[in-house]
Amino acid sequence: MPDAVIDLRSDTVTRPTPGMRAAMAAAEVGDDVFDEDPTVNRLQERVAALLGKEAALFVPSGTMSNQVCVRTHTQPGDELLCDVNCHIYNYEAGGPAVLSGVTCRCVEGDCGILDVSQLDGLVRPDNEHFVRTRLVCLENTHNRGGGKVYPLEKVQAISAWARRAGLATHLDGARLWNAVVATGVPAQEWARHFDSVSVCFSKGLGAPVGSALAGPRDFVAKARRTRKLFGGGMRQAGVLAAALYALDHHLDRLAEDHRHAQVIARAVADTPGLRLVPPEVETNLIWFTADPELGTAKEVAAALRQRGVLVHPAGPQKLRACTHLDVSAAQAERAAETIRQTVSRLAAA
Ligand code: TLP
Numbered sequence: 001m002p003d004a005v006i007d008l009r010s011d012t013v014t015r016p017t018p019g020m021r022a023a024m025a026a027a028e029v030g031d032d033v034f035d036e037d038p039t040v041n042r043l044q045e046r047v048a049a050l051l052g053k054e055a056a057l058f059v060p061s062g063t064m065s066n067q068v069c070v071r072t073h074t075q076p077g078d079e080l081l082c083d084v085n086c087h088i089y090n091y092e093a094g095g096p097a098v099l100s101g102v103t104c105r106c107v108e109g110d111c112g113i114l115d116v117s118q119l120d121g122l123v124r125p126d127n128e129h130f131v132r133t134r135l136v137c138l139e140n141t142h143n144r145g146g147g148k149v150y151p152l153e154k155v156q157a158i159s160a161w162a163r164r165a166g167l168a169t170h171l172d173g174a175r176l177w178n179a180v181v182a183t184g185v186p187a188q189e190w191a192r193h194f195d196s197v198s199v200c201f202s203k204g205l206g207a208p209v210g211s212a213l214a215g216p217r218d219f220v221a222k223a224r225r226t227r228k229l230f231g232g233g234m235r236q237a238g239v240l241a242a243a244l245y246a247l248d249h250h251l252d253r254l255a256e257d258h259r260h261a262q263v264i265a266r267a268v269a270d271t272p273g274l275r276l277v278p279p280e281v282e283t284n285l286i287w288f289t290a291d292p293e294l295g296t297a298k299e300v301a302a303a304l305r306q307r308g309v310l311v312h313p314a315g316p317q318k319l320r321a322c323t324h325l326d327v328s329a330a331q332a333e334r335a336a337e338t339i340r341q342t343v344s345r346l347a348a349a
Helices: 018-026 038-053 062-073 097-099 152-165 177-181 189-193 218-230 242-249 254-270 297-306 329-348
Strands: 056-058 078-083 101-107 132-139 170-173 197-200 211-215 274-276 283-292 318-322
Touching: 018 132, 018 242, 038 189, 038 197, 038 211, 038 242, 056 062, 056 274, 062 097, 062 132, 062 152, 062 170, 062 197, 062 218, 097 101, 097 170, 097 242, 132 152, 152 170, 152 189, 170 177, 170 189, 177 189, 177 197, 211 218, 254 274, 254 283, 254 318, 254 329, 283 297, 297 318, 297 329
Parallel strands: 078 101, 078 132, 132 170, 170 197
Antiparallel strands: 056 211, 197 211, 274 283, 283 318
8 A cells, every 4th residue: 555545444554663573583482382482471471460460361363362251251151241332242253152152232331331330130140041141341442432441430330240240351452552541540450350351462552463361370271272272372473572562662652643533533523524423532543423415434435545545434424543553643634634625525516
């Protein structure tokens, strides 16, 4: 893709930087299925420490990480509670049903954010007719919720409720790093309210591949077996040392992505026919709708594409733009201007 194109479709589109590639080339490796890859082991120890958990496990993707956790927490016939727009339910190809025999009981959150009062009463009685309610999954930041950061007090309340109800808790923290940078609340503090946590290196942190799950040592040992079952046992996976490099070099800079998101959000908010949903952008995701008079989301995205700005049509009238490592301040300004001009032209047509 030519440099002139500004790709805001996802924060997964970044290319590894020269520094990352150098780290990958230099990585010491071994066979990770034999537990002998020193770079993977270092990464796992690092993630466990960052999240304040006993152990962590490197996995190829955020989807596998979440689904390994769902499977490890549950048995076929169990049920998990989640927000209706969460990634685990919507974008993982039916993973809970297909891979774990687990049904999802979805609750409509406010921009993906659940309140503990919505969960009260949802734990099924112990009776042979019912599925067994077993797990609560939250997502922070919330992707379809507009990149919203979960209010910490809501996390605390849901976690305490789940513990009282005897349920396990899992956090899809694909963009937990963004929540950390946006709030200053350390990853450990977010993570301590969950039995398992999944984090990604291939989104805001800009690594080409990789996620990790973390939790108690016995949980992670069980998850390691599930990873093998799902085909995620990798061999000289230490070449993916870009993940460690990303933790060293790309965490704090997420604040830049959040600033750039504000530039684009302002353009969306100022442009008649476009509407930010939710109205406040807190991190690096900008979700917005286009009025039907402008065309469908696909048509609006196509018009922007013609002018070198790629956004993701995520519903009939819904679009998403993401800022990331490969979007500079100048490009954020240019994307904002392109949105203003292109949509004004569509409105006038
Ligand atoms: N999300 C992708 C798409 O799948 C929608 C994106 O472009 O945002 N949890 C959350 C909250 C995610 O947003 C994603 C990826 C995942 C998990 C899965 O990660 P991968 O793509 O590594 O399987």
